[in-house]
Amino acid sequence: MRVIPALLAASAGVLLLNAPATASTQAMSEPTAEELRAAPIAEEADAEVKLALLRYGNGLTVEFNDSRPSGDVGLVQTAFIGRARLFARDSGDSFLETYLKITPASVAVPQRLVEAHGTKPLPAELQRRTVTKELVEVDGLATPAVPTMSGAVNCNKTYYPWYHWRDVGHPGMPPRDSYSSSYGGKYVNADSWLINCLSAGNPPQIAAHHRLFYFNNVLSKWAEQSDTLVYPGQEQHVEKGIINRYRRIIQDDTWGSDPNCLSCTYTREGRFHD
Numbered sequence: 001m002r003v004i005p006a007l008l009a010a011s012a013g014v015l016l017l018n019a020p021a022t023a024s025t026q027a028m029s030e031p032t033a034e035e036l037r038a039a040p041i042a043e044e045a046d047a048e049v050k051l052a053l054l055r056y057g058n059g060l061t062v063e064f065n066d067s068r069p070s071g072d073v074g075l076v077q078t079a080f081i082g083r084a085r086l087f088a089r090d091s092g093d094s095f096l097e098t099y100l101k102i103t104p105a106s107v108a109v110p111q112r113l114v115e116a117h118g119t120k121p122l123p124a125e126l127q128r129r130t131v132t133k134e135l136v137e138v139d140g141l142a143t144p145a146v147p148t149m150s151g152a153v154n155c156n157k158t159y160y161p162w163y164h165w166r167d168v169g170h171p172g173m174p175p176r177d178s179y180s181s182s183y184g185g186k187y188v189n190a191d192s193w194l195i196n197c198l199s200a201g202n203p204p205q206i207a208a209h210h211r212l213f214y215f216n217n218v219l220s221k222w223a224e225q226s227d228t229l230v231y232p233g234q235e236q237h238v239e240k241g242i243i244n245r246y247r248r249i250i251q252d253d254t255w256g257s258d259p260n261c262l263s264c265t266y267t268r269e270g271r272f273h274d
Contacts, residue, residue, distance in 0.1 A: 010228065013096055019153070019208075020113070020213060022151075031144040031215070031217075031220070031246070033179070033181045033182070035220075036179055036181050036200045036215060036246055036248075037181075037216065039220055039221055039222055040221050040222070041213070041221065041222045041223075041224065042147075042216060042219055042221040042222060042223045043223070044223075045224035045225070045227070046067040046068060046069070046070050046072075046223055046225045047067070047068045047069075047225060047235050048064045048065050048066075048067055048074070049065060049067075049068060049223065050063060050064075050135055051066055051073075051109050051110035051112050051113065051135065051136065052064040052099065052113075052136040052137070052138075053136070053137045053138075054063055054102070054103065054107075054136075054138055054141055055133070055138065055140065055141065055208070056141045056143055056144070057082065057140055057141065057142060057143065057144070058084040058138075058143050059079065059080045059083040059084045059138075060075070060077065060078070060079045060084040060085075060086070060087075061077070061078045061079075061100065062075070062077050062078075062109065062152075063075070063076040064095060064099060064110060064113060065226075066112050067225045067226075067240065070214055070216075070223060070225060070243070071239075071242070071243055072114065072214065072225060072240050072241055072242055072243055073095050073113065073116045073241065073242050074225065074226060074238070074239060074240045074241075075095060075098070075237075075238070075239045076226070076228060076238050076239075077236065077237045077240050078230075078234055078235075078236045078239070079234065079235055079236075080200060080233055080234055081153050081154070081195070081199075081200070081233050081234065082153065082233075083209060084143075085148035085153065086148065086159065086235060086236075086237050087102065087144060087146045087147065087148050088146070088147045088161075089146060089239075090121035090147075092181065093122065094116070094117045094118060094120065095116060095117075095242075096109070096113040096114060096116070096117045096122075096123065096126075096127035097117075097123055097141040099143065100123055100125045100126065100129070100153040100248075100251065101146050101147055102144035103141070103144075104141070104142075105120060105125075105128045105129060107129075107130045107138055107141075108129065108130040108131065108132045108134075108136050109126065109130070109131050109132070109136070110131075110132065110133075110135075110136055111131050111133050114126070114131055114173055116242050118242070119167060122136055127258050129194070139185045149171045152196075153198075153235065154195075155167060155168065155169045155195060155197040155265065155266070155267045156183070156267070157195065157235075157263065157267070158177055158258075158269070159195075159235070159237065159269055160181075160193060160271055162271065163269045163270060163271045164178070164183050164270060164271045164272060165178060165268075165269065165270055165271075166267075166268070166269045167267065167268050167269075168267050168269060169195075169197045169262065169265030169266045169268075170265055171258075171259045171260075171261065171262050171265060172257055172259030173253075173257060173265065173266075174256065174257050175250065175251065175252035176249075176250070176251045176252070176268065176270075177246075177248070177249075177250050178248065178249045178250075178251075178270055179246070179248050180201060180246055180247040180248065180272040181246060182189070183271075183272050184272075185246070186244050186245055186246050186247075187241075187244065187247055187273055187274055188241050188242060188243065188244050188273070188274040189239060189240065189241030189272065189273050189274065190212050190241060190247040190248075190270075190271075190272050191237065191238070191239050191241075191270060191271050191272075192210045192212060192237070192238045192239075192249045192251060192268070192269075193235070193236070193237045193238075193268065193269045193270070194207075194208040194209075194210055194230045194235065194236055194251060194266055194267070194268050195230070195234075195235035195236075195266060195267050196208045196230045196231060196232050196233065196234050196235070196266050197263075197265040197266055197267065198232035198233065198263060198265075199232060199233050200231075200232055200233025201232065202232035202233075203232070204231045204232070205254060206231075206253075206254065206255060206264055207229040207230055207231050207232075207234055207235065207253065207254045208230040208251070208252075208253050208254075208266035208268070209227075209228075209229050209230070209231070209251070209252050209253055210226075210227075210230070210236075210238060210249065210250065210251045210252075210268075211224055211226065211227045211249070211250045212225050212226040212238060212247070212248070212249055213247065213248040213249075213250075214240075214243075214246065214247055214248075215226060215245060215247070215248070216246050222248055225240050226238055227264050229254070232236075240271075244274070247272055249270050251268045252268065253266060
């Protein structure tokens with residue numbers, strides 16, 4: 001059973017005043033796969049509020065953020081190929097546990113990550129930390145002592161240990177629009193990884209692009225939670241989650257999949273998981 005913490009229900013303004021819906025009522029309220037694909041994108045996106053911006057000496061940057069009003073928490077890792085490697089999140093770790101592993105005790109912890117930790121006991125390491133409501137921004141951090149994905153970093157690389165889809169970069173590769181309903185239904189998390197195959201120094205306008213969404217049942221529309229670009233010479237992992245819901249990932253590029261741009265390629269992977 002997946003449990004959504006009471007704190008998240010309260011922050012979303014949900015009041016559980018009625019008796020639980022019957023199975024037939026729940027089934028009627030669930031959109032079909034066809035309805036999910038036909039649903040439009042909402043004009044207004046979630047506000048993505050930065051919780052922490054961590055810059056490491058090797059060029060790796062890590063951002064933790066909070067999507068409002070949806071209540072999901074996010075992580076964005078960006079690295080320059082040949083300088084830094086993206087780290088591998090341990091399966092089952094909360095965003096709080098990941099944060100504690102990649103930062104020294106002197107770095108404060110965003111309160112939102114503590115709130116979003118869930119029903120598990122809080123890590124003992126938290127007792128050594130200052131918890132803050134303010135943005136945490138730190139430069140020059142030592143490379144985190146956590147596992148990274150092995151192997152050469154290039155456009156044939158695989159980032160996730162498993163994935164729902166993977167497309168190796170080639171000229172003219174069309175956009176990919178992926179729905180969690182195609183892979184089993186609702187999920188707690190969505191992951192997207194892109195690597196821009198062009199070397200650093202090429203125009204930043206030649207970028208790979210990914211957007212993450214959740215299905216807003218009230219609006220019957222897809223609400224955008226994340227919209228980021230991956231510039232030449234970069235790879236990036238984006239994750240959103242903590243609430244079980246229908247999710248969607250769009251991966252594309254800024255050159256319109258033009259097959260005549262022979263050097264304009266990027267490789268992509270994605271998955272939905274609990």
